[in-house]
Amino acid sequence: MRDLSWAPAVPTPPLLGAMSSATTMCGKRSKCSFSRLEVILIICLVLMIAVTAVLLILHFLTKDSNGKLRYFSSAITPCLNSRKATGNYLLGVGRADCTGPVAEIPLMGYANPDQVGGGLLTRLYSRAFIVAEVDDSRRVVFVSADIGMVSQRVRLEVLKKLKSKYGELYRQDNVILSGTHTHSGPGGYFQYTLFWITSKGLIRPSLNAIVNGIVKSIDIAHQNMKRGRLFINRGTVENSQINRSPFSYLENPASERSRYSSNTDKEMVMLKMVDMNGEDLGLISWFAVHPVSMNNTNHLVNSDNVGYASYLFEQEKNKGMLPGEVGLIPDY
Numbered sequence: 001m002r003d004l005s006w007a008p009a010v011p012t013p014p015l016l017g018a019m020s021s022a023t024t025m026c027g028k029r030s031k032c033s034f035s036r037l038e039v040i041l042i043i044c045l046v047l048m049i050a051v052t053a054v055l056l057i058l059h060f061l062t063k064d065s066n067g068k069l070r071y072f073s074s075a076i077t078p079c080l081n082s083r084k085a086t087g088n089y090l091l092g093v094g095r096a097d098c099t100g101p102v103a104e105i106p107l108m109g110y111a112n113p114d115q116v117g118g119g120l121l122t123r124l125y126s127r128a129f130i131v132a133e134v135d136d137s138r139r140v141v142f143v144s145a146d147i148g149m150v151s152q153r154v155r156l157e158v159l160k161k162l163k164s165k166y167g168e169l170y171r172q173d174n175v176i177l178s179g180t181h182t183h184s185g186p187g188g189y190f191q192y193t194l195f196w197i198t199s200k201g202l203i204r205p206s207l208n209a210i211v212n213g214i215v216k217s218i219d220i221a222h223q224n225m226k227r228g229r230l231f232i233n234r235g236t237v238e239n240s241q242i243n244r245s246p247f248s249y250l251e252n253p254a255s256e257r258s259r260y261s262s263n264t265d266k267e268m269v270m271l272k273m274v275d276m277n278g279e280d281l282g283l284i285s286w287f288a289v290h291p292v293s294m295n296n297t298n299h300l301v302n303s304d305n306v307g308y309a310s311y312l313f314e315q316e317k318n319k320g321m322l323p324g325e326v327g328l329i330p331d332y
């Protein structure tokens, strides 16, 4: 990839080596002349500095014109404020399939180009949860999809579709998209080059399935919104994790380690949504576990342990329904 015709000018290939040797050479010579490579490097350096300066200026200008940073919108604070028991919300839950192609498509997670899809073990779903004030002055949608992670491309396309359907109702600052981090879902839905290397480029059918599944789950949640209540709880779950590098963990200071009972975080936080009759609508749980129950020799598309937990809970709560049929929507 490197143009070898440049090589003779400076014998040391690493950039820093080349630049420092250029400086010493320059000091020794009576007349300071630069080789072609040196000129190119200097131009690159100047350009990099210029681009950095422009980006910094742009960054601070936009921040000022907005008055404040908007990363942490107030949209989700109502859920966290512990309201009176009478506090009500409008709640909606929805689930839609986002499986996409399952054959001859690189799987996202282990960065192994040879790990390509060879069939289906479990379907992948997007689960959407909407919480709004009763007067609908504020709302937030949280989506968890059975995919490796959400990409910038997915987010941009979802927001674009939502905008064309709902105008300003679902926006940059009240749509939260998250992936369950399965390592056995189709890849190819990223816009960055690094991910394109292992996924062998952008794979439109994969991207479309994820975007359409997410938007459909939000549509369903949007359509079935009703008054209800939110409950939050936390507790510990034993015997379900391991630390993947106990040796490294021991490098933490003893004073810090003594604050915890083990080398894994056993706490599960759960947000439950119920309607006004006390019927469960859906729940979101947060628990620190890496979905790598399927290793990098697996070729069957599936949602790994996190998606499987959702599936089992849905089956238990929606007796007699097929997987994916509408009912209680949990998300792990």
Ligand SMILES: *[C@@H]1O[C@H](CO)[C@@H](O)[C@H](O)[C@H]1NC(C)=O
Binding pocket: 295, 296, 297
């Ligand atoms: C990967 O998973 C397969 C199937 O469960 C198993 O047979 C194999 O031993 C696993 N490989 C490793 C390195 O754990």
